[in-house]
Amino acid sequence: xxxxxxxxxxxxxxxxxxxxxxxxxxxxxxxxxxxxxxxxxxxxxxxxxxxxxxxxxxxxxxxxxxxxxxxxxxxxxxxxxxxxxxxxxxxxxxxxxxxxxxxxxxxxxxxxxxxxxxxxxxxxxxxxxxxxxxxxxxxxxxxxxxxxxxxxxxx
Amino acid sequence: xxxxxxxxxxxxxxxxxxxxxxxxxxxxxxxxxxxxxxxxxxxxxxxxxxxxxxxxxxxxxxxxxxxxxxxxxxxxxxxxxxxxxxxxxxxxxxxxxxxxxxxxxxxxxxxxxxxx
Amino acid sequence: xxxxxxxxxxxxxxxxxxxxxxxxxxxxxxxxxxxxxxxxxxxxxxxxxxxxxxxxxxxxxxxxxxxxxxxxxxxxxxxxxxxxxxxxxxxxxxxxxxxxxxxxxxxxxxxxxxxxxxxxxxxxxxxxxxxxxxxxxxxxxxxxxxxxxxxxxxxxxxxxxxxxxxxxxxxxxxxxxxxxxxxxxxxxxxxxxxxxxxxxxxxxxxxxxxxxxxxxxxxxxxxxxxxxxxxxxxxxxxxxxxxxxxxxxxxxxxxxxxxxxxxxxxxxxxxxxxxxxxxxxxxxxxxxxxxxxxxxxxxxxxxxxxxxxxxxxxxxxxxxxxxxxxxxxxxxxxxxxxxxxxxxxxxxxxxx
Numbered sequence: 001x002x003x004x005x006x007x008x009x010x011x012x013x014x015x016x017x018x019x020x021x022x023x024x025x026x027x028x029x030x031x032x033x034x035x036x037x038x039x040x041x042x043x044x045x046x047x048x049x050x051x052x053x054x055x056x057x058x059x060x061x062x063x064x065x066x067x068x069x070x071x072x073x074x075x076x077x078x079x080x081x082x083x084x085x086x087x088x089x090x091x092x093x094x095x096x097x098x099x100x101x102x103x104x105x106x107x108x109x110x111x112x113x114x115x116x117x118x119x120x121x122x123x124x125x126x127x128x129x130x131x132x133x134x135x136x137x138x139x140x141x142x143x144x145x146x147x148x149x150x151x152x153x154x155x
Numbered sequence: 156x157x158x159x160x161x162x163x164x165x166x167x168x169x170x171x172x173x174x175x176x177x178x179x180x181x182x183x184x185x186x187x188x189x190x191x192x193x194x195x196x197x198x199x200x201x202x203x204x205x206x207x208x209x210x211x212x213x214x215x216x217x218x219x220x221x222x223x224x225x226x227x228x229x230x231x232x233x234x235x236x237x238x239x240x241x242x243x244x245x246x247x248x249x250x251x252x253x254x255x256x257x258x259x260x261x262x263x264x265x266x267x268x269x270x271x
Numbered sequence: 272x273x274x275x276x277x278x279x280x281x282x283x284x285x286x287x288x289x290x291x292x293x294x295x296x297x298x299x300x301x302x303x304x305x306x307x308x309x310x311x312x313x314x315x316x317x318x319x320x321x322x323x324x325x326x327x328x329x330x331x332x333x334x335x336x337x338x339x340x341x342x343x344x345x346x347x348x349x350x351x352x353x354x355x356x357x358x359x360x361x362x363x364x365x366x367x368x369x370x371x372x373x374x375x376x377x378x379x380x381x382x383x384x385x386x387x388x389x390x391x392x393x394x395x396x397x398x399x400x401x402x403x404x405x406x407x408x409x410x411x412x413x414x415x416x417x418x419x420x421x422x423x424x425x426x427x428x429x430x431x432x433x434x435x436x437x438x439x440x441x442x443x444x445x446x447x448x449x450x451x452x453x454x455x456x457x458x459x460x461x462x463x464x465x466x467x468x469x470x471x472x473x474x475x476x477x478x479x480x481x482x483x484x485x486x487x488x489x490x491x492x493x494x495x496x497x498x499x500x501x502x503x504x505x506x507x508x509x510x511x512x513x514x515x516x517x518x519x520x521x522x523x524x525x526x527x528x529x530x531x532x533x534x535x536x537x538x539x540x541x542x543x544x545x546x547x548x549x550x551x552x553x554x555x556x557x558x559x560x561x562x563x564x565x566x567x568x569x570x571x572x573x574x575x576x577x578x579x580x581x582x583x584x585x586x587x588x589x590x591x592x593x594x595x596x597x598x599x600x601x602x603x604x605x606x607x608x609x610x611x612x613x614x615x616x617x618x619x620x621x622x623x
Contacts, residue, residue, distance in 0.1 A: 014471065019472060022481040026516055027432075027516055029177050034177055035173045038173035039169060039170040043161075046213045047158050047162045049165075050157060053211060069251075070212065070216075071255065075252065075255045075259055079263040082263065083266065091427070091429060091430060092428070092430055092431060099187070099430070100187070100190065102252065104187065104428065105187070106256055108427065108428075110260045110426070111424040112424050112427075113260050113261065114263065114267060114426055115419050117265070117269075129260060129261070132184060133256070137253070140222050143199075144222070145242065147198070147199035147226045148230060149241055151199070151230055180474070183429045269426050271415035271418075
């Protein structure tokens with residue numbers, strides 16, 4: 001092996017040994033607890049969403065259309081709780097249970113806008129609103145475009 | 156009964172998200188992006204709509220449904236307006252969700268202050 | 272020609288130990304409720320303290336720390352030759368904006384969380400080299416300002432892993448002078464070991480402890496080796512902010528190299544918070560962590576005569592959100608300062 005290749009492989013061994021040591025001493029993520037809590041909280045948020053949907057259908061919305069005001073209501077609730085400063089505590093507790101439903105999407109938008117309001121209305125609130133939620137919108141749209149294209153071609 | 160199904164499906168989607176966050180180096184933003192793309196793909200192959208019909212909010216509340224609605228928007232425009240609709244229709248069905256997020260987000264940011 | 276005040280590979284020995292005239296620490300409410308409560312000069316009621324933003328609050332805290340240290344040392348800002356200061360924010364705005372109002376000639380520094388050790392070391396070197404009579408070393412960090420810069424908005428609902436650390440809202444300042452100006456017993460800086468940047472491949476920006484431990488080990492071992500010290504030379508070897516995970520790794524790394532420090536090895540990040548009672552995950556981090564502990568509790572302990580000789584090793588992780596997003600690992604640095612309680616007759620590296 002050349003000198004630099006030898007040095008590189010020694011460095012990789014050092015990295016590997018160290019990372020093994022670091023992993024040993026690591027404070028372990030309580031995966032089981034997190035998954036159970038995410039399951040329960042996520043499930044409950046969806047049950048709450050279902051309650052809202054039933055309510056909106058009683059108020060006259062057809063089943064296909066009741067989804068829109070339901071999502072809007074959930075976004076409003078998550079936005080208010082973010083503004084009141086309690087969503088971050090809830091999110092730390094519930095993990096993906098709070099983050100995966102549309103409430104997580106709302107929180108990422110509101111928390112960004114809220115944090116950067118000190119940088120003004122335009123560049124602060126306006127400029128930062130989608131910094132965390134952007135990828136979801138971008139890749140959702142890209143997927144829809146690709147899927148749509150595939151459908152168009154297959155017809 | 157619909158409530159139990161909503162609980163189960165919603166819970167499972169969130170549990171999958173949590174597993175991805177805890178067991179992979181993916182950040183929450185990555186995981187949500189993956190879930191949206193999965194929702195879109197499942198929608199494209201016709202599997203997401205039946206899930207929504209079966210479990211109601213269990214499938215329409217998680218972020219996967221956002222991917223589903225984006226795809227459905229595109230496909231509906233494709234039906235009515237041909238290939239141009241693939242681009243034009245994407246945000247048709249989700250516009251209320253995105254608009255709600257912007258409007259509520261804006262006013263919340265205006266009224267409240269971050270507490271750290 | 273050899274550098275006459277350099278020992279070994281990385282250590283500078285001051286020809287006359289530099290005296291610490293006075294120090295001050297100002298912290299936020301969470302720190303003020305922790306195990307070291309009572310040792311801080313100022314505890315703010317909240318993280319804004321009436322300012323218009325987190326950053327402006329941090330500037331205020333920074334100024335308070337410097338002005339309080341000067342007041343305790345009965346010195347005015349005009350009599351200080353140089354201010355050596357830094358913080359965690361982009362372009363070091365806390366230190367620079369505070370310095371603008373303090374009016375002291377300013378040398379801005381960035382060593383991430385190791386900046387306190389760096390500024391004390393350099394401030395001492397300027398004095399020992401005859402370039403200054405009085406210098407002030409000061410740093411600050413703020414939970415919310417660093418959270419929104421390095422990680423996520425403060426109201427974001429993302430879940431943090433148990434091994435992450437909590438950035439201390441705190442500022443610390445030390446007034447240093449030529450040893451001859453302070454008669455009698457006082458804590459004095461005898462050596463400064465400048466660290467090399469060490470990177471063993473840790474990528475997770477929430478895992479600071481694992482990233483920084485190798486650089487702490489590297490500098491501490493280098494210091495002991497440069498000076499030919501026994502493992503019981505210091506009463507206390509105090510790292511800046513390795514917290515629970517990093518400290519545990521450091522003990523192991525030192526043990527592997529034959530240095531056993533036992534319970535003489537402690538960490539500011541573990542001292543400033545009570546991990547059981549306070550929601551701080553693995554422990555404290557940030558420039559303000561080591562600064563507020565050193566400038567408050569540790570200096571007080573020296574005054575009470577309970578410490579004779581310590582090694583303070585400030586540790587810093589030199590990443591940015593950009594480097595992380597580009598897939599880079601996290602390079603870290605640690606600088607070490609030895610402080611000894613001795614009188615003004617001590618020369619050339621303390622009692623060595």
